Amino acid sequence: xxxxxxxxxxxxxxxxxxxxxxxxxxxxxxxxxxxxxxxxxxxxxxxxxxxxxxxxxxxxxxxxxxxxxxxxxxxxxxxxxxxxxxxxxxxxxxxxxxxxxxxxxxxxxxxxxxxxxxxxxxxxxxxxxxxxxxxxxxxxxxxxxxxxxxxxxxxxxxxxxxxxxxxxxxxxxxxxxxxxxxxxxxxxxxxxxxxxxxxxxxxxxxxxxxxxxxxxxxxxxxxxxxxxxxxxxxxxxxxxxxxxxxxxxxxxxxxxxxxxxxxxxxxxxxxxxxxxxxxxxxxxxxxxxxxxxxxxxxxxxxxxxxxxxxxxxxxxxxxxxxxxxxxxxxxxxxxxxxxxxxxxxxxxxxxxxxxxxxxxxxxxxxxxxxxxxxxxxxxxxxxxxxxxxxxxxxxxxxxxxxxxxxxxxxxxxxxxxxxxxxxxxxxxxxxxxxxxxxxxxxxxxxxxxxxxxxxxxxxxxxxxxxxxxxxxxxxxxxxxxxxxxxxxxxxxxxxxxxxxxxxxxxxxxxxxxxxxxx
Numbered sequence: 001x002x003x004x005x006x007x008x009x010x011x012x013x014x015x016x017x018x019x020x021x022x023x024x025x026x027x028x029x030x031x032x033x034x035x036x037x038x039x040x041x042x043x044x045x046x047x048x049x050x051x052x053x054x055x056x057x058x059x060x061x062x063x064x065x066x067x068x069x070x071x072x073x074x075x076x077x078x079x080x081x082x083x084x085x086x087x088x089x090x091x092x093x094x095x096x097x098x099x100x101x102x103x104x105x106x107x108x109x110x111x112x113x114x115x116x117x118x119x120x121x122x123x124x125x126x127x128x129x130x131x132x133x134x135x136x137x138x139x140x141x142x143x144x145x146x147x148x149x150x151x152x153x154x155x156x157x158x159x160x161x162x163x164x165x166x167x168x169x170x171x172x173x174x175x176x177x178x179x180x181x182x183x184x185x186x187x188x189x190x191x192x193x194x195x196x197x198x199x200x201x202x203x204x205x206x207x208x209x210x211x212x213x214x215x216x217x218x219x220x221x222x223x224x225x226x227x228x229x230x231x232x233x234x235x236x237x238x239x240x241x242x243x244x245x246x247x248x249x250x251x252x253x254x255x256x257x258x259x260x261x262x263x264x265x266x267x268x269x270x271x272x273x274x275x276x277x278x279x280x281x282x283x284x285x286x287x288x289x290x291x292x293x294x295x296x297x298x299x300x301x302x303x304x305x306x307x308x309x310x311x312x313x314x315x316x317x318x319x320x321x322x323x324x325x326x327x328x329x330x331x332x333x334x335x336x337x338x339x340x341x342x343x344x345x346x347x348x349x350x351x352x353x354x355x356x357x358x359x360x361x362x363x364x365x366x367x368x369x370x371x372x373x374x375x376x377x378x379x380x381x382x383x384x385x386x387x388x389x390x391x392x393x394x395x396x397x398x399x400x401x402x403x404x405x406x407x408x409x410x411x412x413x414x415x416x417x418x419x420x421x422x423x424x425x426x427x428x429x430x431x432x433x434x435x436x437x438x439x440x441x442x443x444x445x446x447x448x449x450x451x452x453x454x455x456x457x458x459x460x461x462x463x464x465x466x467x468x469x470x471x472x473x474x475x476x477x478x479x480x481x482x483x484x485x486x487x488x489x490x491x492x493x494x495x496x497x498x499x500x501x502x503x504x505x506x507x508x509x510x511x512x513x514x515x516x517x518x
Contacts, residue, residue: 020208022500022512025215025224027235028366031396033186034169035154036107038399039116039440041259041415045509046192046212047154051177054081054100055151059505059514061258061419063147067095067155067178071147074136079146083133088199089157090182097135101127102158104137108437113166114399115440119427120149122437123459141460144467148418180205180513190214194512205513212512216365225250231500234510235368236493238312250495255504257490258326259415260318260424261367263360263377264484265294266408268445274359274408278387287356288408288444294482296346297409300384301377302338307488310372314493318486320479321416321424327464328421328471333479336486343384355385361402362411364392368490374411377487402443410443413490417507421471425455429483446483 028042035047054068068081087095104124107117123145126138137146157176164174175183180202181194192212196205213230215221218237222244224230236244236252245252265288266272272286287293303317319335322328347355358381362374371392378388393401402410414424431447432439438452439445451474458470479486492508501518502510 020206021211022207022209022232022515023211023213023230024510024512024515025213025221025230025233026510027216027218027221027233027368029189029214029216029395030186030192030212031188032166032170033172033175033183033192034166035156036103036110036115036117037166038114039152040114040399041417041508044152044154044417045511048179048509049181049194049511049513050175050179050183051154051156052087052179053151053154054083055147057151057417057419057507059255059503061417061506063151066151067100068150071150076142077139079137079139079143080130081135081137081150083135084201085133087178087201089160089178090176090197090199091157091160092199093157093159095155095178096132097129098132099158100135100155101129102162103155104153106156106161107153110166114403116427117153118434118437119423119440120152120437122435123149142462143459144462144464145418145420145422145459148420148423152417181210184209203513206515206517207512210512225495225497228497232494232496232502232510232515234492234494234508236314236495238310238314238369241312241314241493244495249498251498251501253494253496253502253504255492255506256316256323257415257492257508258323258417258419258506259367259413259490259492259508260321260323261315261370261373261411261413261487261490262318262484263297263487264407264410264412264428264443265297265482266405266444267294267483268447269405272408273406274361276357278354278357280357283356286408287350287352290350291481292346292350293352294485296343296350296384297381297386298336298482298485299339299343299346300380300386301336301485301487302380303335303488304338306373306376310369310376311488311490314368314491315488316491318488320421320475320486321414321428322421323489326416326419326421328468328475330472330475332472332476340380340384347385352385355387357387357389358409359389359391360409360411361398361407362390362392363395363398366395366398367411367413370411370413373487377411405443405445407443412441412443414441415508421475422455422458425451425471425474425478426459429478430455444483446478448478448481448483451477451483 056066128136160176168174184193194210364371381388430438454474461467
C-alpha cells in the first residue's frame, strides 16, 4: 500500500483521539497544491504552510524574515538576499540559491494555467548566484518593491520540481517544501492532510497532524464546528455571526480585510457577449465602452445596503483598491454615493434612455455571500433600467471562463497581500502585457496609457513620499474612469472551539502553525 495512503488512514482513524491533531474547515476551495498555478488566497494559504517565501508578513502585513534572513540594496538596480543556513527541505536536502533562482523562473514557464505570479517576477532582469546562500536580483531601474514581491513567490525544490507537472504537486511527489508541514494527501474538493515537518527551521508547530476540510457550504461548516467535528473554521457566514458570538463553547476572531470585492466591466470589445436589448437580442455595440454607462452602473449600487443587509455589517463600503491606512490610499476618492436618478440620466446621455439587458456573472463558493451580493447588485441595476439576470458558478469553473473573457460584468475579490496599491494596479487595471507581466487579472482588458506611465514611474521610485503620490494619482485616474466598480472590503472572521486561539490576519490566511492551544 502506498505510504501516503497509510498515513492518511492512520490520520483519519485518530483525528479526534489526540490533542496533537488539528482539524480546520476552510470556506473556499483549494484548486491545487502547486504554489505557482493560481495566485488566489486559498491556494497561497496552503502553499505557505508546505513551502516558504524569502520574505514573510505578519498578521498586519509587516515584513519579517523568511527563508532570507536579511536583504539589502547593492547599488540602484540590485537587491541582495542572504539565505538562512541549514534550512532543510522535507526530503532532507538543503535549501540553496539555486532553488530560489529556479522558483523565480518557474511561474513564467507554466502554460495553460491561471497563474498571476509573473507580475512579481517580470521586473527581474537577471539573477546572480553569489554563493550557495546569497542571490542578487537585478532590475532595469530602481525597484523598491522587491522585498514585497519576494513575499509572494513561494520557493520550491529545484530537484523535485524541475521536471514536474502540477499533478505531481497534487499527488505529493513534487510537493517538497521547507515549510512547517509536509503534504500527506490532497483530495481535490475534499481535504488536505499535513504532517509536522520535524526538521523545520522555525518555531515548532503545536500540532503533529493537521486536516483541512474543504467545506464551502456555510451551513455545513457551522454545523461541523458546533458538532465538534472541527476545531476551527474560517469565514463565519454573516447570518450566523451574532448567534455564534453568544455561544460559550466557542471563540470568535475578527480582523478588517485587505480584500476589495468589485466588478470588472468589459470596456474593450466592440461587442460583448452578455449585453442585450430588452427583447433579448445581443447589442451591436458594447455599452460599457462608454464611461458614462460604467459610471451609471456604479451610481446604481447602494453599497451601504449591501453591507447592512447582505453582509449584515461584516463589510465596509469601498471606493478604491486599498483600505484607509494602506500605502497608496487616497483621501480624494470617496465611496460612490447611491444615486439611481443620476444613473438613469447617464444612461440616457449615453444613448440608453430605456436601459438595456445584462447578465451578471460571479462565483458561488469563493467570497463571503458572493452569490447574494451578485443577486443584490442585479436588483439594483434593474431599478435603473438595466434588466439584469444572474449566473453564478463554482470558482474553479468561473475563473477558467473569465480568463477566456466569456463575461461582460464579472465579480472578483482582490486581497492586497503586498499591503500597498501597486499590486492591484498592476494586476487588475494595467494594460495586459505578458512580457512585462502586467494585467494578468485584467478581465475587462481596460487600458489607460497614462495610468501605465504613472505606475511604471511609481515602481521605479525609491522615495516613499513620491512613490505614494504617484500611486495615488494612478488610483484616482482609473477609479474615476470606472476601470473597476468597487463594492466593499470584507471583514475576516474565524471561530474555534474553546481551547484554541488564532491571531486574526488582514490577509485572510488560515495557518495551522499559528493556531495555538489554550
